[in-house]
Amino acid sequence: MDVNFQFDWSAAFGSIPYLLPGIPWTLLISFGGLAIGFFIGIFFGLLRISRLRWLRWPAIVYVEVFRGTPILVQVLFIFYGLPQLLGSPINALVAGIAAIAVNSGAYISEIVRGGVQSIERGQGEASLSLGLSRTQAFRYVIWPQAFRRMIPPLGNQGIISIKDTSLFSVIGVGELVRQGQIYIATTFTALEVYFMVALMYLAITWTLSIILRQLERRGLAGQ
């Protein structure tokens, strides 16, 4: 073993121009997927708390399936499996966004359910006692409060999904890890390059954390 191995800073910095093109892909897959996942989550989260049993069970099945299987298997299924069914190939970017969407959607529906159910029963009762319909009570009283409580867990899910996109190097989409792998294949500087890749993820997730903290602070200021 080479005990004199040195971390080569020039190799690390030298990789930056090759890694940077991966960032937009990582962001596009993460935020594209999360945006769709947010709507999927609201949809199934609200079904899950419906008073009608036959609306609840599809939501339960959805969550169990997509929360209970690995996201790597999900993206492989979408990218390699689904084309056999459809008869035409699926773009790797589309497959990545879809995987984040269905996966984060399952977790977000649980966040939505938890957020809505965390609002005290008295809030709904007070709304109804004032003559608001169930829909109005939800829209003007329950949801705004539930959404504030959902911000921290939603932020958490956002960060998890951003990191999950690193797995999509396996389907060849040019996100951060994939860019790193291609670069390492010619330079053999794995230590330095993966270190830089990690830093770039950290820069993205840290930025998101800061934005979320601001949002939370603003959200709570009104209470």
Next chain:
Amino acid sequence: MSNTMNSATHPIVRMQKLNKHFGSLHVLNDIDLTIVPGEVVVIIGASGSGKSTLIRCINGLEEFQSGSLVVDSNELLPHGKSTKALQTIRTEVGMVFQQFNLFPHLSVIDNVTLAPMKVRGLSRDEAVSNAKRLLDRVGIADQADKYPSQLSGGQQQRVALARALAMEPRLMLFDEPTSALDPEMIGEVLDAMRELAKEGMTMVIVTHEMGFAREVADRVIFIHKGEITEEGHPEKLFDSPQHERTQSFLARVLKH
């Protein structure tokens, strides 16, 4: 004015043989209750006697299993099967809760204007000017732009009262309105309720404030294990209760 003289007028609440069960628990047992406009009825009883459940049936927050209930000419059906009537009743019946249940994400003024705007279709200007008048009436006009969490319990409950009154209800229900308050704040809430009673509002009040009940009520109803054990004019009920259950209950609550 509030007195029982106008009992010949059409009752605002008519409850006949009302029964409610929570599983195997018989919470309300053949309740008969008629309330006429302008009347102030106070319901007393031990905790778990069914008194809160009773008034929550009047605006449909609780379902009942059998009997008949007509509120302001709208019939409520057993098992909550009367959505249309329910909606109408709730716009005509206001309620003040033990835990205030103000909307924490809305300012005081928005708490009061929400229902008039969304349910009655008032413009924002109309709703705001009504709300300010009501907040002034309960003595908190200067807190209009604050949020509920910035107010004391007594102030919050007065906002809750103003919020209910903003719908111009024909009947007000009070579910232990002072039970969650610190002792020094009970008076300000009772004062506001006393004013309301003086103005002729029909009120059904569940409370443990016996002095207030004696002073304000036209009629006091004692409930024990889901049944109306005794009812009557406050002086009669407090000073010479006929039923043994009423006597022992009053002996316990009036001792301290």
